[in-house]
Amino acid sequence: MRFQRRKVLTGAGAALLVAPGILRAQPVPFRFGLTPVFLDDDWQLLDLLRTHLTIRLGREVEFLQRRTYKEVTALLLMGEIDAAWLCGYPLLQNIDRLSALALPVWRGQPNYSAKIITGTGRAAKGLGDLRGDIHAYSDPDSNSGHLVTVSELLKQNHRPEAFFGRSFFTYGHRNVVRAVARGLAQSGSVDGYVHDAMRRAEPELVARTSVVWESELFGFPPIVVAREALDSGPARDFFAALATMPESDAGADALQMLQLDGFAAPNAHSFDQIAARMRIVAERG
Amino acid sequence: MVKGPLLAAGLLVLVGILASHLVLRALVNTQERHLREMALLEFAGVEATIGPFVVRDDIWEMFDLLDRVTQREGALRPLQATLIDPLGRVSVSTAPDVNPLGAQRAGMVSDATPVTAAQYDLGDGRIALSKVMQYQGRPLGQVIIEFDTTGFVAERARTAGFLIAGNAIATLIAALLGFWLMRRVLRPVARLTDEMGRSGDALTPIPDAAIPRRNPEIAKLYDTYNGLIRAVEERNASARRLADRERFVSLGRLAGTLAHEVNNPLGGLLNTVDTLRTYPDRADVVRSSADLLDRGLRHMRDVVRATLDIHRDAPERRPLSLADLEDMYLLIRPEAEQRGQKLHWDITLSEACAARLPAGPVRQIALNLLLNAASVAGYGGEIGLRLECDGEVALLAVQDSGPGLPGHLHPRLLSDTPVEPGGGVGLRLVRELVRGAGGRITLGQSQQGLQEIQVHLPCAGIGAQDA
Numbered sequence: 001m002r003f004q005r006r007k008v009l010t011g012a013g014a015a016l017l018v019a020p021g022i023l024r025a026q027p028v029p030f031r032f033g034l035t036p037v038f039l040d041d042d043w044q045l046l047d048l049l050r051t052h053l054t055i056r057l058g059r060e061v062e063f064l065q066r067r068t069y070k071e072v073t074a075l076l077l078m079g080e081i082d083a084a085w086l087c088g089y090p091l092l093q094n095i096d097r098l099s100a101l102a103l104p105v106w107r108g109q110p111n112y113s114a115k116i117i118t119g120t121g122r123a124a125k126g127l128g129d130l131r132g133d134i135h136a137y138s139d140p141d142s143n144s145g146h147l148v149t150v151s152e153l154l155k156q157n158h159r160p161e162a163f164f165g166r167s168f169f170t171y172g173h174r175n176v177v178r179a180v181a182r183g184l185a186q187s188g189s190v191d192g193y194v195h196d197a198m199r200r201a202e203p204e205l206v207a208r209t210s211v212v213w214e215s216e217l218f219g220f221p222p223i224v225v226a227r228e229a230l231d232s233g234p235a236r237d238f239f240a241a242l243a244t245m246p247e248s249d250a251g252a253d254a255l256q257m258l259q260l261d262g263f264a265a266p267n268a269h270s271f272d273q274i275a276a277r278m279r280i281v282a283e284r285g
Numbered sequence: 286m287v288k289g290p291l292l293a294a295g296l297l298v299l300v301g302i303l304a305s306h307l308v309l310r311a312l313v314n315t316q317e318r319h320l321r322e323m324a325l326l327e328f329a330g331v332e333a334t335i336g337p338f339v340v341r342d343d344i345w346e347m348f349d350l351l352d353r354v355t356q357r358e359g360a361l362r363p364l365q366a367t368l369i370d371p372l373g374r375v376s377v378s379t380a381p382d383v384n385p386l387g388a389q390r391a392g393m394v395s396d397a398t399p400v401t402a403a404q405y406d407l408g409d410g411r412i413a414l415s416k417v418m419q420y421q422g423r424p425l426g427q428v429i430i431e432f433d434t435t436g437f438v439a440e441r442a443r444t445a446g447f448l449i450a451g452n453a454i455a456t457l458i459a460a461l462l463g464f465w466l467m468r469r470v471l472r473p474v475a476r477l478t479d480e481m482g483r484s485g486d487a488l489t490p491i492p493d494a495a496i497p498r499r500n501p502e503i504a505k506l507y508d509t510y511n512g513l514i515r516a517v518e519e520r521n522a523s524a525r526r527l528a529d530r531e532r533f534v535s536l537g538r539l540a541g542t543l544a545h546e547v548n549n550p551l552g553g554l555l556n557t558v559d560t561l562r563t564y565p566d567r568a569d570v571v572r573s574s575a576d577l578l579d580r581g582l583r584h585m586r587d588v589v590r591a592t593l594d595i596h597r598d599a600p601e602r603r604p605l606s607l608a609d610l611e612d613m614y615l616l617i618r619p620e621a622e623q624r625g626q627k628l629h630w631d632i633t634l635s636e637a638c639a640a641r642l643p644a645g646p647v648r649q650i651a652l653n654l655l656l657n658a659a660s661v662a663g664y665g666g667e668i669g670l671r672l673e674c675d676g677e678v679a680l681l682a683v684q685d686s687g688p689g690l691p692g693h694l695h696p697r698l699l700s701d702t703p704v705e706p707g708g709g710v711g712l713r714l715v716r717e718l719v720r721g722a723g724g725r726i727t728l729g730q731s732q733q734g735l736q737e738i739q740v741h742l743p744c745a746g747i748g749a750q751d752a
Contacts, residue, residue, distance in 0.1 A: 182352075184344070
């Protein structure tokens with residue numbers, strides 16, 4: 001009986017020791033910030049991403065969506081989220097506190113361009129012909145959707161604030177295409193990748209727009225984490241999960257929907273061109 | 286008899302048209318109510334959401350919101366939505382190509398129908414409804430949503446088509462049914478009408494077996510008709526009796542004259558017989574007496590024959606001859622002489638024309654009228670007969686110097702209105718004889734100023750009147 005009592009006590013003690021472990025075994029979800037600026041609110045795509053990442057990370061993945069880059073950047077800076085799919089421009093704006101974890105690979109390279117589009121049938125040959133337009137920007141913190149156009153106007157010795165008759169932000173590259181295609185805006189600043197990706201998803205809409213100007217290549221909008229978390233286990237796990245997306249069905253399907261090849265590690269010069277554009281604007285003051 | 290059923294059918298058609306109109310009116314009201322409710326919901330949805338976007342001048346969100354409104358499917362699809370600011374400028378429109386940002390479009394507000402309007406005009410296939418928008422007490426302008434009402438218009442046209450077709454069929458069936466029912470109801474009346482409209486034949490009563498006793502009103506109508514027929518028959522019989530009596534009126538009135546005419550030679554003849562008896566051996570006396578007897582008896586024979594000819598029961602079908610006119614002269618001359626009247630006898634009727642007139646009726650007409658003339662002309666007056674032919678019509682005018690035909694006797698001679706028996710001195714007989722001969726009667730005056738009763742008789746030939 002004594003033996004048995006000891007066994008019971010031992011078992012109870014073990015249970016007490018294990019209980020916190022059981023509680024700890026419920027890991028906090030991995031929080032991933034998104035904006036509709038770049039990634040549209042597509043439930044099916046998010047479901048595929050969640051499936052792949054949850055399996056690879058071994059914990060739940062929670063998507064936090066905000067309307068603007070500024071809001072998502074703020075969440076990341078405050079530690080409210082673990083990672084975010086941002087643009088290179090807000091990354092560089094907060095380069096002392098944020099780091100690029102991974103870059104999407106599109107058509108074999110982690111680069112994309114900015115485009116300025118107009119409605120079809122318009123005889124505009126370049127940016128200079130768009131003076132007085134109602135112009136649709138994407139997001140004030142978007143490289144392709146704002147910074148590139150403003151800096152290019154400055155490069156061409158125009159005053160951005162007076163060049164267009166009127167401008168507004170749509171907070172989504174897809175919305176820029178819609179605004180131009182529908183005639184709400186006469187021209188728009190859009191992400192070249194999104195414009196091309198929409199050509200397959202919404203060909204009728206894209207067919208009603210024409211590209212009048214295309215920029216040089218920039219580093220693709222990166223997956224960003226807090227600088228201090230860059231070398232952490234969760235960050236490494238997250239990079240691995242992103243890098244192995246082509247290997248799982250859900251990941252491959254998600255990449256196919258995004259029309260991306262995969263994710264790669266950034267290099268030191270990935271965002272040099274964006275930085276150059278930022279300098280043009282900064283020099284103007 | 287077709288008019289009644291047709292009228293009933295027409296009324297049913299009118300009722301059908303009225304019913305269709307009412308149904309369409311109700312449909313229009315329902316459609317307008319439906320549209321108003323839908324529009325109010327849309328406006329409420331927009332008003333609840335758009336305020337912050339307007340305050341922030343968030344063009345894209347305003348556009349996206351209105352664009353989503355116009356993406357709805359259904360019978361009442363919003364086609365276009367526009368927000369006009371209080372200064373009449375376009376804040377945003379889902380049709381920016383037509384209404385670009387900032388364009389002056391105050392006219393859109395005045396052209397639009399307020400959503401609270403009592404009636405909407407849905408006929409154009411689209412209608413622009415407007416509503417003033419407010420956010421936290423701040424006026425935002427007016428949202429104008431243009432709705433596609435082609436579904437309503439099509440539904441209305443479809444309903445109108447169904448109504449027209451349905452009502453046309455229903456009305457046709459009801460009209461045919463009504464026509465059949467009315468014909469059935471009116472059949473007894475139709476039979477009565479047929480009986481009454483039968484020309485040529487005498488009216489015959491409806492047999493008792495054919496009277497529908499289960500339908501008291503129709504039975505009463507038939508009984509009344511039969512009673513009417515009997516009354517007419519009795520009246521005709523009475524008229525016949527009257528005519529028969531009047532046929533002998535002239536005879537009665539001539540009786541004295543005839544007796545005198547017979548009696549006058551009778552005394553001379555009896556004297557001649559005595560003379561014969563006294564001088565049977567004197568050949569010259571016998572010869573002259575025989576001549577005297579012969580003339581006297583011939584005169585009496587002529588008088589009797591003329592009388593018999595005139596008052597024969599059956600109307601003579603032989604043509605009029607000049608001998609008939611001489612007979613009339615023979616009969617009326619003594620009557621005139623008895624009254625000391627001057628007798629005018631003006632016969633210019635040709636033999637050929639006379640031959641186309643019936644002897645019997647003409648003699649009776651002339652004699653009756655001459656007797657009346659003699660009666661009214663008074664002692665020492667003037668009477669006369671003028672008989673002439675004017676083309677295809679023979680004129681028989683009887684003249685007298687009297688005051689003319691009294692007014693109360695005009696209907697007897699000049700119309701067919703029923704008259705009481707008696708007192709007519711043969712005028713109704715004359716009327717019937719003239720009508721029977723296809724002629725007519727007028728009143729006038731002779732060139733000498735005598736009153737004339739003029740009888741116009743067609744020279745159609747004897748046979749024509751029997752045809």
